[in-house]
Amino acid sequence: LSRIAYVNGRYVPHAEAAVHVEDRGYQFADGVYEVIAVHRSVLVDEKGHMDRLDWSLGELDIAWPMTPRAMGTVMGEVVRRNRIRDGIVYLQVTRGVAPRNHEFPANAEAAVVMTARRIRPFNVETNSQGIDVITVDDIRWKRCDIKTISLLPNVLMKEQAARAGAYEAWMVDGEGQVTEGTSTNAWIVTKDGDLVTRQTDNKILSGITRAAVMEAAQSAGIEFTERSFTVDEAKTAREAFLTSTTLFVKPVVRVDGEAIGNGHIGTLTARLLDLYSAHMDGQGSGKDSAA
Numbered sequence: 535l536s537r538i539a540y541v542n543g544r545y546v547p548h549a550e551a552a553v554h555v556e557d558r559g560y561q562f563a564d565g566v567y568e569v570i571a572v573h574r575s576v577l578v579d580e581k582g583h584m585d586r587l588d589w590s591l592g593e594l595d596i597a598w599p600m601t602p603r604a605m606g607t608v609m610g611e612v613v614r615r616n617r618i619r620d621g622i623v624y625l626q627v628t629r630g631v632a633p634r635n636h637e638f639p640a641n642a643e644a645a646v647v648m649t650a651r652r653i654r655p656f657n658v659e660t661n662s663q664g665i666d667v668i669t670v671d672d673i674r675w676k677r678c679d680i681k682t683i684s685l686l687p688n689v690l691m692k693e694q695a696a697r698a699g700a701y702e703a704w705m706v707d708g709e710g711q712v713t714e715g716t717s718t719n720a721w722i723v724t725k726d727g728d729l730v731t732r733q734t735d736n737k738i739l740s741g742i743t744r745a746a747v748m749e750a751a752q753s754a755g756i757e758f759t760e761r762s763f764t765v766d767e768a769k770t771a772r773e774a775f776l777t778s779t780t781l782f783v784k785p786v787v788r789v790d791g792e793a794i795g796n797g798h799i800g801t802l803t804a805r806l807l808d809l810y811s812a813h814m815d816g817q818g819s820g821k822d823s824a825a
């Protein structure tokens with residue numbers, strides 16, 4: 535099966551999918567994106583992703599290139615044409631093609647690209663394996679709430695983590711507080727047992743998985759606090775984990791080489807992983823479809 539991409543209204547072989555050299559995404563990273571999980575052929579938290587896309591587009595003053603409903607149809611078609619049962623859809627909208635000038639062009643039409651690929655089916659057991667994170671200086675801009683394709687700081691910090699033998703980098707702001715991972719939201723269970731994740735503001739992306747985990751926790755009567763936490767709190771935490779569309783709920787077992795808890799998935803993390811698993815299984819059935 536050859537992969538199919540969607541580019542500005544056409545379904546094309548992935549290998550031939552291309553945009554113009556003067557697409558502002560290519561020239562200025564002037565665009566936004568979403569990554570949506572496909573679980574058993576169903577898009578996970580589609581509405582949440584479309585709402586966040588609406589926010590990102592609005593903040594950059596890019597008009598929707600099609601209705602959210604049509605976007606859903608195209609995503610479904612990309613999933614179908616690529617025969618994805620478990621995987622991800624990547625969706626990107628840029629301001630479009632125009633002669634290279636920094637200010638917004640008068641007549642550019644937003645450009646849409648979608649790709650999809652398979653990933654290993656979600657499995658609670660393999661997802662319970664912990665990962666290492668390192669902490670790094672958060673060198674990003676002041677609008678991390680927009681899901682823009684401008685990801686160079688994230689790329690550099692993730693590479694730094696990889697070179698240190700870690701999976702993810704937790705970024706630390708000027709006040710010594712952890713903001714988030716390069717492509718994940720950060721959570722801890724403090725030494726006093728409090729479940730904590732940073733509040734959403736301009737310093738982090740409002741994760742769809744984060745929101746789903748909060749909702750699941752709430753329904754299960756698990757309390758949590760939205761506040762920032764320090765590197766020291768993270769290192770002395772009982773448990774730590776991260777959330778994202780592609781990693782779901784993933785235990786963090788070392789921070790800067792220091793073991794968290796007993797070095798294995800924590801009790802509350804395991805519980806939330808189970809709840810998130812149920813959340814994914816409930817997709818498309820009418821229940822749990824909000825985000």
Ligand SMILES: Cc1ncc(COP(=O)(O)O)c(C=O)c1O
Pocket residue numbers: 569714715716717718719738739740741742743744777778779780
């Ligand atoms: C910087 C950043 N934070 C958090 C997340 C997690 O968000 P979500 O759960 O919506 O995938 C991502 C996802 O790519 C991200 O890039």
